[in-house]
Amino acid sequence: MGLFDKEQVILVTGASSGIGRACANELVREGATVVASGRDARKLEDARTSSSYPERWHCAPLDLAGNIDRLADWVREQRQKYGKFHGLLHAAGELVFDSLEGLTPDQARKHFELNFLAPVFMAQAFARKENCHDNSSMVFLASISGEHPEKGLLLYGSAKAALIAAVKAMSQELSIRGLRANCLSPAMIDTPMLEGMRVRLGDDYMRREIARYPLGLGKPGDVANLACFLLSQKASWITGQNFTLDGGEI
Numbered sequence: 001m002g003l004f005d006k007e008q009v010i011l012v013t014g015a016s017s018g019i020g021r022a023c024a025n026e027l028v029r030e031g032a033t034v035v036a037s038g039r040d041a042r043k044l045e046d047a048r049t050s051s052s053y054p055e056r057w058h059c060a061p062l063d064l065a066g067n068i069d070r071l072a073d074w075v076r077e078q079r080q081k082y083g084k085f086h087g088l089l090h091a092a093g094e095l096v097f098d099s100l101e102g103l104t105p106d107q108a109r110k111h112f113e114l115n116f117l118a119p120v121f122m123a124q125a126f127a128r129k130e131n132c133h134d135n136s137s138m139v140f141l142a143s144i145s146g147e148h149p150e151k152g153l154l155l156y157g158s159a160k161a162a163l164i165a166a167v168k169a170m171s172q173e174l175s176i177r178g179l180r181a182n183c184l185s186p187a188m189i190d191t192p193m194l195e196g197m198r199v200r201l202g203d204d205y206m207r208r209e210i211a212r213y214p215l216g217l218g219k220p221g222d223v224a225n226l227a228c229f230l231l232s233q234k235a236s237w238i239t240g241q242n243f244t245l246d247g248g249e250i
C-alpha cells in the first residue's frame with residue numbers, strides 16, 4: 001500500500017519539468033491523484049502520458065506570471081473540478097542570473113512575482129477552508145541559495161530566502177487547523193534548470209561544482225521522496241521547517 005489513496009488530491013505546480021514532474025510522478029505511484037500545473041500544456045500532457053498512472057494525473061496549465069490576481073479563482077475552479085485538496089507541492093520557479101550593477105526595478109519585480117508572490121498567493125488560495133481539508137500539507141521548493149546565495153544570484157537567493165521566512169510564518173498561522181507548511185532547499189539537482197546554468201557558466205565551472213558533492217549530483221527523485229513524505233500523514237508533526245538536500249556538499 002502507498003502513502004496515499006486516490007481520493008487524496010494533490011496540487012502540483014511546475015509539474016511539466018524537473019523536480020515538480022518527479023514529485024507528481026512519485027505522488028501518483030504512491031496512490032494519490034494529482035492536479036498538475038505548468039506553463040506549457042504540451043509538456044504537461046507528455047508528462048501525464050508517460051506517468052505510470054495517467055488516469056490519476058490531471059493537467060491544469062497556467063502561466064503564473066501576470067496571473068497572481070487570478071490565483072484564488074483558478075484554485076477554486078480546480079477544486080470544483082477535482083475535489084477538495086489534501087496537499088500542495090509548489091515547484092514552479094525560474095533561475096535568473098543578475099548583477100547589482102545591472103539590476104533594474106522591472107527585472108526585480110518580475111522575479112519576485114514568480115519566485116515569491118506566486119507561492120505565497122498560491123498558499124493563500126489553497127489554504128481557504130473550502131479548498132483544502134484540515135490536516136493538509138504544503139511543500140514549497142526554496143533553494144540552498146536562500147541561505148547561501150552566490151555571486152549572480154541576488155534576486156534568486158533573496159526571493160527564496162523570503163519564501164523560507166513566509167513559509168515559517170504561515171505554518172504558525174495555519175497550525176490551528178492542523179495545516180502544515182514546509183520548504184525544501186536543494187543544492188544542485190540534475191534538471192533542465194541546471195542545463196541553463198551550464199550554458200551560462202560553462203563546463204569547467206560545472207565540473208568544479210559537481211566535485212563538491214560527495215554523493216554526486218542530486219536527482220529529481222531525491223527531492224520527490226522527501227516531498228512525498230512531507231505531504232503524507234507520516235509527517236503529521238512536522239511543520240515550519242526548511243530541509244536542506246545537498247548530498248553532503250562541502
Ligand SMILES: NC(=O)c1ccc[n+]([C@@H]2O[C@H](COP(=O)([O-])OP(=O)(O)OC[C@H]3O[C@@H](n4cnc5c(N)ncnc54)[C@H](OP(=O)(O)O)[C@@H]3O)[C@@H](O)[C@H]2O)c1
Pocket residue numbers: 013014015016017018019020037038039040041043062063064065091092093094095114141142143144185186187188189190191192193194
Ligand atoms: N534544479 C536545481 O538545481 C534546483 C535547486 C534548488 C531549487 N530548485 C527549485 O526547484 C524548483 C523546480 O526547479 P527545476 O530544477 O525542476 O526547474 P525546471 O526543470 O526548469 O522546471 C521549472 C518548472 O517551473 C515552471 N514554471 C516556470 N515559470 C513558470 C510560470 N511563469 N508559470 C508557471 N509555471 C512556471 C515550468 O513550467 P514550463 O515547463 O511549462 O515552462 C517548469 O514546470 C524551482 O522553484 C527551483 O528554483 C531547483
